[in-house]
Amino acid sequence: MIKQLFALAGVVVAANVIAHQFAHQQNLSESPPVVTQSVMPQAPANNTPNKVAEPLRLKIQLNSRKVTLYQGETVIKSYPIAVGRPGWETPTGNFRVGQMLKNPTWISPLTDETVPGGHPENPLGSYWIGFWSDGRNSIGFHGTPNAETVGTAASHGCIRMYNKDVEELFSQVSLGTPVTVVE
Template identity: 50%
Template sequence: MLTILPPLPTFEHAITPENAAIAVRLVVKLSQRRVYLYQGDRLLAKYTLAIGKQGWETPTGIFQVLSKEKNPVFKSFRTGQLIEPGPDNPLGVRWIGIWTDGKTQIGFHGTNQEELLGQAVSHGCLRMRNRDVTAMFDQVSLGTIVSVEP
């Protein structure tokens, strides 16, 4: 059975020359396992990440925030099992989606395994402390530019 997904939103107006100095943006440095939150050229915050493991590497490139969700429900891509919000949910308390192939999504999210931060252990997502992803969630909006660098 084929599932037809709606087209992805476009955000052509996200950064213009007029608002570039005040625009919020994210820069992920995979080698450092950190994400940096900027407003224009001013660094506002930096957070430790867990990144994609070998064979499931986090994609690099320029992306945009496509979706945001508080207390997301996790659906296993392997089994289809749903895990409701709570302490057993591997997505933690927030989801910020930045990439999709129409079937799978990759994004920033909290975690119920904070001891794994700083490691390459995910299936491509960018895991964060729940308090950190909550703070970042409040700073970004749909269309925020996300640069993922090696």
């Protein structure tokens, strides 16, 4: 039994020597480092908790001829618009952005005539934000070469905007952004 105790003590001493040599080779100290500064994360200076940004949404008011971009309940910006003329009224209801295009091709809903994207006479301008479709025709936000029509009921149901405004809106919304259209 005494031999076994001496053997066990020898193993412990050998393990201690090996651990000490390894720590020395790795430039490690035998005792843990002393922390002299706080390692707790600091709260923001204004002590307000971080919040997840509320989603963006669009509300079109047909009678007042404007679209408003909201983040939650906060108004980000409102833009003047043209809406559908009699016989081509803009549909009301709740929709989502389903298509976003730069330099869209326009296809006339009356004649099937096409005007390529980027063409100066393209009635869609340079940006398209689609939110409604029946499979053949689509309705969405777009620019116009006829800026004087913004603020009127002049479109085939689409939301015409000043070119600079639809470009700005295009950069802020994404596929799936909710669109509500009310009278």
